[in-house]
Every structure is written in structure tokens, then in C-alpha cells.
Amino acid sequence: MNPYMRASTRKKRDVMMEVALRMFMEKGYEHVSVDEIIAATGTSKGTFYHYFKSKDAIITAIYSKQIEFIKEWVKQPPSQVQSLEGHINRLFLDLSSNINQYPRLIRSLQALSLQNETVKAEEQQQLRILSESLLHWLPEPQKIELLVSMYTGTILKWCTEDEADLLSMMKSNLAWLWAGLRSQGPSAMLQVEQVPKEEHKMKVAIIGGGLAGLTAAAYLSENPHVQGILFERSPQLGGRAFTYEKAGFTLNYGAHAVYGIDRHTLTVMEKELGLSFSSKQVDKRKVVYAKNNQLTQAPLDAMNLLKTDLLNTAQKVRFVGEIAAIIANIHNIKNYDTLADYLAESNADEDVKELWEHLVCSNFFIAPEDARKVSGAVISEYYHNLFLSSKPVNYILGSWAVITNQLKEKMTATGRWEIALQEGVDSLRYADRKFILQTKNREEAFDKVIFAMPVQQVVKLLKGTAWEPFLAPYEGNTATEVMVYDIGLSQVVARPFSYISDMDNKMFISDVSATDHTLVPEGGQLLQGIAYLADRFDSDEERKAYLEDKTMKMEGLFDRYYPGWKDVTAVKRVSKKAMVSSVKNIATNNLLPTRVENVPFYFCGDGCIGKGELAERAFSSARNAAMSVNQEVQQALTHV
Numbered sequence: 001m002n003p004y005m006r007a008s009t010r011k012k013r014d015v016m017m018e019v020a021l022r023m024f025m026e027k028g029y030e031h032v033s034v035d036e037i038i039a040a041t042g043t044s045k046g047t048f049y050h051y052f053k054s055k056d057a058i059i060t061a062i063y064s065k066q067i068e069f070i071k072e073w074v075k076q077p078p079s080q081v082q083s084l085e086g087h088i089n090r091l092f093l094d095l096s097s098n099i100n101q102y103p104r105l106i107r108s109l110q111a112l113s114l115q116n117e118t119v120k121a122e123e124q125q126q127l128r129i130l131s132e133s134l135l136h137w138l139p140e141p142q143k144i145e146l147l148v149s150m151y152t153g154t155i156l157k158w159c160t161e162d163e164a165d166l167l168s169m170m171k172s173n174l175a176w177l178w179a180g181l182r183s184q185g186p187s188a189m190l191q192v193e194q195v196p197k198e199e200h201k202m203k204v205a206i207i208g209g210g211l212a213g214l215t216a217a218a219y220l221s222e223n224p225h226v227q228g229i230l231f232e233r234s235p236q237l238g239g240r241a242f243t244y245e246k247a248g249f250t251l252n253y254g255a256h257a258v259y260g261i262d263r264h265t266l267t268v269m270e271k272e273l274g275l276s277f278s279s280k281q282v283d284k285r286k287v288v289y290a291k292n293n294q295l296t297q298a299p300l301d302a303m304n305l306l307k308t309d310l311l312n313t314a315q316k317v318r319f320v321g322e323i324a325a326i327i328a329n330i331h332n333i334k335n336y337d338t339l340a341d342y343l344a345e346s347n348a349d350e351d352v353k354e355l356w357e358h359l360v361c362s363n364f365f366i367a368p369e370d371a372r373k374v375s376g377a378v379i380s381e382y383y384h385n386l387f388l389s390s391k392p393v394n395y396i397l398g399s400w401a402v403i404t405n406q407l408k409e410k411m412t413a414t415g416r417w418e419i420a421l422q423e424g425v426d427s428l429r430y431a432d433r434k435f436i437l438q439t440k441n442r443e444e445a446f447d448k449v450i451f452a453m454p455v456q457q458v459v460k461l462l463k464g465t466a467w468e469p470f471l472a473p474y475e476g477n478t479a480t481e482v483m484v485y486d487i488g489l490s491q492v493v494a495r496p497f498s499y500i501s502d503m504d505n506k507m508f509i510s511d512v513s514a515t516d517h518t519l520v521p522e523g524g525q526l527l528q529g530i531a532y533l534a535d536r537f538d539s540d541e542e543r544k545a546y547l548e549d550k551t552m553k554m555e556g557l558f559d560r561y562y563p564g565w566k567d568v569t570a571v572k573r574v575s576k577k578a579m580v581s582s583v584k585n586i587a588t589n590n591l592l593p594t595r596v597e598n599v600p601f602y603f604c605g606d607g608c609i610g611k612g613e614l615a616e617r618a619f620s621s622a623r624n625a626a627m628s629v630n631q632e633v634q635q636a637l638t639h640v
Contacts, residue, residue, distance in 0.1 A: 013051050014105060016041050020058050021108040059119050062109055063126045066095055070126075074133040084137060084469070084598055089174050091134075092151055096170045099155075103166075107159040127152065136466045139430045139600050143181060150177050201416070202633050204228035205437055205446040207425050207461075210239020211400075211615055212605040212622040213452030214407035217417055218273055219626035225633050227416040228446070231439065233424030237408055240579060241400035241615065248521035249488035249571045253578060256400045257282070257510070258615070259363065260389035265611055265619040266403070273410055277402045279394040280515050286498040287393075289358075298501065299355070315352050326383045336376035338587050343372070358503050359383075364613060365480050365580050367532045368506060373586035382613060395516040428461065435600075448632075450602040450625050454479070454582030455592045458603065467599045477589045477607065478535060480581035480614075483507075483547065485529035485554045488571030492525045494562045505553045507531035509561070524570070527562065529554045533577065547576045581614050583607030591617075594624050602628060 019041050023032045034055050038048050052058050073091045099106050113119045127148060134144045154173050158166045202225060206213045209232030220226045236242055240253050258264055261279055269275055287298040289310060296309040305316055325331035336342040339360060343353045360371040360379060363386070386392060396402055411417045420439070427438040434445035451458045459475045462468050498515060501508040513519055513526040520526050531550045537543040551574065558565050582605060583589050592608045595601075602625040606614055610621035 012043075012047075014102065016043065016048065016051060017058055017062070018105055018108060020055075021105070021112055056118065059122050062105070063122045066098060067126055067129050069095065069098065070130055070133050074136050085178055087137065088134065088147065089178075092147075092170055092174060093167060095151075096155075096166045100166045103159065103164075106155065110156060110159050135430060138598060139466055140598075141433055146177060146181070150174070201225055201227045202447045202629075202636070203445070204448045204450065204629060205425075205435070205444075206230045206450045206452055207437075208232065208239070208452035208605070209234075209237040209419070209421070210452060210605070210618065211241050211404070212239075212608075212618040213450075214238075214404055214411065215269065215619050215622035216450050216452055216602075216604055216626045217411040218407045219623060220629060221411040221414050221417050222273075223630050223633060224414075224416075225637065226629070229418045229420055229444070230411070231420045231423055231425050231437070233422065235422050237419070237421070238400060238404045241404060243399045243401035243404075247488065247570050249524065249526055250399050250401075250519040251486055251488075251526075251571070251573060252399050253484070253575070256396050256516075258394050258396060259613075260386045260392060261394040262391045263385050263389050265616050265623065269619060269623065273407075275403065275406050275410075277406070278397045279391075280397055281391050282393040282395070282515050283498055284392070286514075287501075288497045288499070289501050289503055291503040293504075295500075298499075310355055311351055315349055318348065318352055319355065323383075323387055326380060327387050329380070329384055331380055333376040334380035338372060338376060339374050339379060340372035342376050354503070358501070358506075361506060361532050362501060362508065364585060365482055365530070365532060366584060366586070367534045369534060370584060370586050373588060375585075375587055378585055385612070395512065397516055398518050399516070425461065428465065430466075430600075448602070448629055449600075450604060450629070452604050452622060452625075454579075454605065455603075455607045456582065458592075467601075470596050470599045473590050474583075474592050477583045479579045479607075480584040481533050481535060481577045481579050483529075483531040483533060483550050483554065484573075484575040484578045485531075485551070485558075486571070486573045487527050487529075487558070487565060487569050488520065489525040489527070489565060490521075490568045490570045491523055493564050493568060495525075496561060500557075500561060502557055505531070505557070507550070507554055507557065509557060527558070527565070529557065551576070581606045581617075585613060594621060594628060 016037065020032070020037045023037065023040060032055070034045075034048060037055070038045055041048075052061065070091070073094075076087065109119065109123075113123045130151070131144055131148055134147060135141065138144060150173050151170075154169050155166070158164050158169055204220060204226055205228060206217050209230055213230055213232070214237060217228070217230050220228065241256070243250060243252050245251070258266060258279065261267060270277070285297075288295050289298050289308070291310065294309065297307040299305040299308045299310065299319065305311075305320065308316075311319060322331065326333075333339070333342045336345075339356065343356065346353070348356075357368050357371045360366070360374055361368055363382065364371065364374060366374075408419070412419065420441075423439045423441055425437050425439055428449070429436050429438075432445075434447065435449050436443060436445050437449070451461075455471075455474045455477055456479070459468075459471050462471060495511060495514060498511045499508065507530060509527055509529045511525065512528050513524065531554055533550070534546070537546065583591055585591065592603045592605075594603055594608060594610075596603070604610075604618065604621040604625040606618040606621075608617065608621040610617040610619075610624065612620060
């Protein structure tokens with residue numbers, strides 16, 4: 001009803017509608033003519049047709065304004081919606097306000113809908129549009145059903161109570177309903193005997209074929225009640241753990257080193273999924289640091305700490321105490337927001353502070369300025385786990401392909417899973433209680449969706465959907481990027497150590513083949529240089545110059561410790577900005593949880609909350625996501 005219509009005009013129109021509705025109820029909609037309505041209201045044909053084009057228009061007019069209002073509400077841009085609950089409440093209260101002045105009219109309409117198909121159809125259309133519009137913002141059908149039932153029930157009760165205020169009733173019922181939705185659930189499940197139904201397999205889509213997507217699919221493949229498709233946009237699986245061979249050398253996009261493998265999620269997966277792989281530990285005695293052009297032992301354990309020249313005797317005692325406190329899980333660093341905050345109040349010597357910073361650089365693959373932004377709690381948990389490990393740094397023999405190939409074989413063995421390579425998901429929507437995924441090749445419906453891709457890509461894919469506002473806190477996350485400089489040598493040019501970390505230039509070189517001999521042809525050597533990168537520049541020219549400088553320094557490091565490498569280089573690959581983690585784990589970023597409130601999807605990957613860092617976070621978050629889906633399947637089976 002038009003709020004700008006003059007009062008006298010609105011009254012005349014309302015009288016005609018009320019009289020017509022009463023006649024419809026008394027005689028039946030089909031048996032009342034326009035002439036009879038005109039006679040009963042004492043108006044002329046011109047007046048009637050001024051307000052209504054036909055008899056049916058009397059019915060549709062009542063609902064059309066509400067429908068228009070709902071359609072305007074659903075178009076509200078996410079940037080202007082401060083609260084989902086408040087946005088939905090505003091709709092119900094505005095709809096109630098529109099009809100609050102017409103209790104007699106709505107009461108007549110309610111009664112007429114019970115006996116007239118035309119009225120009933122108009123009412124159902126309004127409720128259908130209301131439900132679909134609510135689903136756009138809250139894609140949880142059960143909650144929508146409750147909200148719509150509350151709305152219709154409140155109006156029905158209002159119609160039966162004289163002098164009742166619809167707005168007050170609606171506010172009260174909305175408050176009760178949201179309180180119930182925020183609770184953990186009913187205190188007891190209603191037990192009802194059911195006739196056994198034909199088994200239904202839950203259909204799951206996994207978007208992303210990296211380590212996380214493969215892990216989630218491998219775990220879900222063990223559940224006979226789940227089937228699904230893994231979508232991967234690129235031509236191969238593995239994501240950033242992709243492995244390829246060139247001139248007899250096996251190259252990875254980034255290191256395939258695993259920190260603390262005996263306490264790693266990968267070891268748990270080995271047992272649970274029946275994986276089979278071997279690894280070799282880096283020789284701790286051949287790990288060195290370079291500082292001020294001097295080489296010294298890396299303080300990886302008590303023996304190396306005694307030998308290192310990085311710290312004097314008093315500093316070594318201090319550092320041993322810090323390690324002991326971390327192992328005992330009583331170190332104060334866990335109570336600080338960032339490493340910088342801890343170091344500022346630690347009263348430690350500059351050499352100890354620099355060592356802390358460099359350790360975090362090395363293990364989190366980030367530049368010094370970002371190392372100081374890592375959460376104290378994250379550092380405490382990470383090093384507590386690492387210092388307790390008897391195998392601090394290991395390489396998976398045969399590279400990541402040994403893991404990814406087994407995960408692929410595991411997921412496809414049952415025949416319930418399909419791998420869709422070079423088939424990226426272009427859009428996603430909710431309809432008929434299913435998630436509809438659109439690719440260039442097909443459109444397919446799923447019960448559950450797991451995102452196993454960088455959060456930046458998740459945000460892009462869900463842009464313009466009802467779920468976009470809830471991912472806003474993760475939209476600004478920055479990735480961990482490094483320069484990777486791989487060289488495959490036809491012969492061993494030097495092997496003074498297996499790992500050297502240049503503290504002055506914040507880069508390191510691993511002699512990967514010294515630990516994993518499977519990666520090189522006989523007599524060959526594979527070196528991998530990695531430089532920690534800053535990511536804030538005033539211009540592209542500044543960034544380009546910075547990367548060129550890093551390249552020159554990396555080659556200088558090769559020249560210094562592996563003389564003659566250029567003469568026997570068989571393979572060379574330089575990735576000037578390789579992503580090693582989709583979200584840099586620093587205080588200014590937000591890791592994505594496995595579930596986000598009001599978003600009906602699961603999330604996993606190295607940008608998600610999980611155990612450890614880098615690849616381990618991908619494994620652990622994917623395992624958690626898969627177990628949550630399996631739990632939902634089990635609950636559904638229990639209540640069938």
C-alpha cells in the first residue's frame with residue numbers, strides 16, 4: 001500500500017477492498033462480479049477502475065506492495081549492512097509496519113486465503129519471494145523456515161487479538177527466535193520412528209587440488225556415504241607442491257622440507273590414511289649461518305649452540321633458558337601480541353634479539369620486518385613443538401609427488417570421487433537446498449562445499465553473493481612470497497655444508513641433493529636458494545629494482561660458496577615472487593577458520609587456522625574440515 005497516498009483516497013480504496021473481500025468470503029470469489037462490488041460500495045465503474053484494473057487486482061494489490069518492498073530489501077549492498085540479524089529484523093518490522101494499520105483488512109484476507117485458490121496463490125507467492133530473499137542473505141534453509149513461520153504465525157495471532165500492536169509482537173518474537181538460533185540447539189532431540197529410507201550419499205565439492213584439497217578428499221573417500229568431485233583449475237594436482245622433472249632433475253615449487261616430522265600432521269596422516277613414504281634428516285652439523293662474512297654453526301641443538309659464534313657465553317646461557325622455557329610451555333612470549341612486543345620488553349642483548357628474528361624468518365619464510373609481527377602465541381606453540389622434536393628438519397625422499405600421488409590414488413580407489421582438472425569453478429549459488437557450482441563445462445549440485453584454495457581466491461569467487469560480507473575480515477590478507485632460485489648442476493661443485501643461511505642479506509641456500517639423492521641424476525647436485533621478500537613498495541620500479549638486487553645477491557652467494565656453478569648448470573629456474581603460503585601468519589592478517597559463522601562452507605589450506613605452519617597448516621586444516629563433514633554425515637544417518 002502506497003504510504004504517500006492521501007488519507008481520503010486511501011480510505012475510499014480500503015473500503016472498496018474490505019467490502020469486496022467480505023463478499024468474496026460470503027458468496028465465493030468466482031460468484032462475485034465487479035458490478036456487485038460497485039453496487040455494494042455505492043461507487044461508479046470509473047471510480048472502481050481508477051483503483052483496480054480487474055477483480056483479481058483487488059487481491060494482488062494487497063500483496064504487490066509487500067513483494068516490491070522485499071525485492072528492494074534484498075538489493076541492499078553488503079557494504080551498507082552492518083549486521084545480518086539487524087538487516088533481517090528491519091525487513092520483518094518494516095513489513096509489519098506496512099500492514100499494522102489495517103487489522104480488519106488483513107484478517108479478512110487471512111480468512112479468504114483458506115477457501116480461495118487465487119488468494120492462496122498470491123499469499124504463497126509472497127512467502128516464496130520472502131524465503132528466497134532471506135536465503136540470499138542467510139543461506140541456511142532451516143533458519144529461514146523458522147523465520148518465515150514466526151512471521152506468518154505472528155500475523156495470524158495479531159489478527160485474532162483486538163487492539164494488539166503488530167510491531168510490538170513482531171519485535172518480541174524476533175528476539176525470542178534469535179536467542180534460540182544462537183543457542184547450541186534443542187536440549188533433547190525429538191525421537192520419531194522412521195520407515196527406513198533408501199541410502200543417500202552426501203555429494204561434496206572440493207574446490208582446489210593442492211595439498212589441502214587432496215588431503216580432504218582422501219579422508220572423505222574413506223566414508224562410503226560420501227561422493228564428490230575435486231575441481232582444479234590448472235592442468236595438474238599439487239598446487240604449490242607441484243613437482244616436475246627436467247633434464248633428469250626433480251624440481252619442486254618451493255622446498256619439500258618438513259619441520260618436526262615426528263610431531264607433524266603428516267605422520268598422523270601416514271597412519272590414518274595408510275600412506276607410505278620415507279624421509280631423511282638434514283645433518284645438523286652441516287647447517288651454518290653466515291654473519292659479517294664469517295661462518296659459524298647454527299644453534300639447532302645444545303652441541304651446536306656451544307660451538308656457535310653468534311652469541312657470547314652469557315647470551316648462550318640466556319638463549320638456553322629461553323629454549324627450556326618454551327619446551328616447558330612457560331615462556332612469557334606466548335603472552336605478547338607480537339615478537340616485537342616481547343623483544344621490546346625482554347632486556348635481551350641485540351645479538352639474542354637478532355637470532356630470534358632470524359629464526360622466525362627462517363621457519364616462517366618471511367622478511368625481518370614481518371618476523372617482528374608474528375604473534376607471540378604462534379611462535380611459542382611452533383617452537384614448543386619443534387624443540388621437542390627429535391627430527392627437526394627432514395626431506396620427504398622423492399619430493400612432494402610421493403605424497404600427492406598417494407593422496408590422489410587414495411581418493412580415486414573407491415570410484416566415488418572424480419577429479420576435474422583444468423575445470424575451475426566460475427560461480428556458486430544456492431537453490432533448492434543445494435549448492436550449484438558452475439564451470440565452463442557443466443553446472444552441478446552439491447550438498448557440501450569445501451574451499452581448498454587461497455582465501456584471496458575464495459573472496460573473489462564469492463563476490464556478489466550473500467556470503468561476501470562474512471568474508472570481509474579476510475579480504476585484506478597478504479601472502480608469504482619468496483624468491484626461489486633453483487640450479488641443477490651436472491656435477492658436484494662443492495659440498496662444504498648442506499644449508500647456509502646468510503643473516504646479513506636474509507637468504508639461504510639448501511643443498512637439497514645432499515639430503516634427498518633421488519632428485520638428481522647420478523653425480524649431479526641440486527641447490528635451492530630462497531630469499532625472504534618484503535612486499536611494500538612505493539612503485540613497480542622500486543619493486544623491480546629490489547628483486548634485481550636480491551637476484552644479484554643470491555648469485556653472489558652461489559659464487560662465494562659454490563664456485564664454478566655457472567659452468568656446469570644443466571637446469572636453472574628463478575621464481576622472483578613465489579607464493580609459499582597464501583596468508584602470512586602475522587598479527588595484521590586473519591587466518592580463515594574451518595567454518596565461518598553464517599557461511600555454510602568449509603575452508604582449508606595454508607591460509608586457514610590449523611596446526612603448524614606452511615604445508616602443515618594445509619594438511620591439518622583439511623583433515624579438520626573432512627572430519628567435520630564426516631561428523632555431519634554420521635549425525636544425518638543417526639537421525640534417519
